[in-house]
Amino acid sequence: MAPGPDPLLAEPADLAAFLGVPADDPKLLAALRAATRRFRGAVRHPVSLVTEDTVNLDGGGEDRLLLPAAPVVQIRSVLVDGEPLTGVRVKRQAGVLLHPAGCWPAWSEITVIYDHGYDPVPEEVAEAVIDQARALYTLRPGLASMTAGGEALGFGAQAAVGVTAQWTAAVDAYQLNRGDRT
Structure with missing residues (x-):
C-alpha cells in the first residue's frame, strides 16, 4: 500500500533554517512539494519507501523483468497469470x-507486490531537493518583457528555475534510466 500523500523528500525544518521562516510556512511547503515532484519526475520513481506496491507487467519471453521502481526492499508475492511463482531472484x-x-512467459500477466525505495531518503537527494526548493521559494514571477507598438518594456524578473550541479549529480545517481527520454 502506497503511503497517503507522497512524503516530501526533505524536511521542512531543514529548508526553514535556510530561509528564516517557520517550517509550516505555506509558501515553503509549496516550494518543497514542487521540488519533490520535480525530483521524482526526473528520476522516474518515488525514491522514498513505498510498501506493498502492486504492479502489473507483461511477460516478454526474456530472462529479466524490470520493475518500475527500485531499490527493491522486499518481494511479497509474484503471480504469473494468477498463479503464485516462488524462487524468483531479485537484483535489488x-x-x-x-x-x-x-x-x-511471453504474453503472460505478471503481478508483483513489493516494497521499494529508501528510508531514510538519501542525504544527497534531500540536499538537492532543498536547494531546488530554495530557488522556487525565492522565485519572483512577473513580466520579463513586453512590446506594445514601438515601445518595449523589460523587467529583471526571473522566469524559470534552473538546476545545479548538485541536482544533476543526484538525479544521475538515482535515476533508473529506463525507457526513452523523448
Missing part, C-alpha cells in the same frame, strides 16, 4: 526480477 538495487526457470 537495479529493480530486476529473474525467473527461476529462465524466462518470463
